[in-house]
Amino acid sequence: MPISVADIQCWIQSALPDALVSSEDLSGDGYHYAVFVESEQFRGMSHIDRLRCISAALSGPLSSQLASVSLQTSVPEDDYATVISEGPVLRAA
Numbered sequence: 001m002p003i004s005v006a007d008i009q010c011w012i013q014s015a016l017p018d019a020l021v022s023s024e025d026l027s028g029d030g031y032h033y034a035v036f037v038e039s040e041q042f043r044g045m046s047h048i049d050r051l052r053c054i055s056a057a058l059s060g061p062l063s064s065q066l067a068s069v070s071l072q073t074s075v076p077e078d079d080y081a082t083v084i085s086e087g088p089v090l091r092a093a
Contacts, residue, residue, distance in 0.1 A: 002030020003065055008058070015057035016041055031067040036074075043075045 009021045012035070019039040026032040035054070042050050050073045058069065 001065055003033075004030065005033075007060070008033060008035060011060045012037055012054060012057045015053065026070075031065065033066065033068070034070045034072075036072045038074045038076060040076055042073055 005023045005025060008023045012021045013019055016037065016039045018041065019037050022036040024034045026034055037054060041053070045053070051071065054071055054073070058066065
């Protein structure tokens with residue numbers, strides 16, 4: 001079952017209420033996404049901790065249906081976003 005852009009944004013914003021989330025269905029099939037997340041909660045976090053945070057948010061009921069997610073994160077007023085993952089969704093331990 002494909003996952004909608006709205007589902008992805010809702011899951012992330014539930015975990016990070018202050019987040020600005022932008023997501024794009026890369027192939028139009030509901031299984032391959034590019035996601036950008038900006039949140040003050042990322043300030044001081046390592047790249048892997050940001051990945052774990054988003055992976056935990058994406059562990060919703062349909063997340064096993066995601067084939068791949070490319071994630072970019074930033075904190076407000078960062079000069080750049082950091083790519084933290086490309087490929088299959090990593091599950092938080």
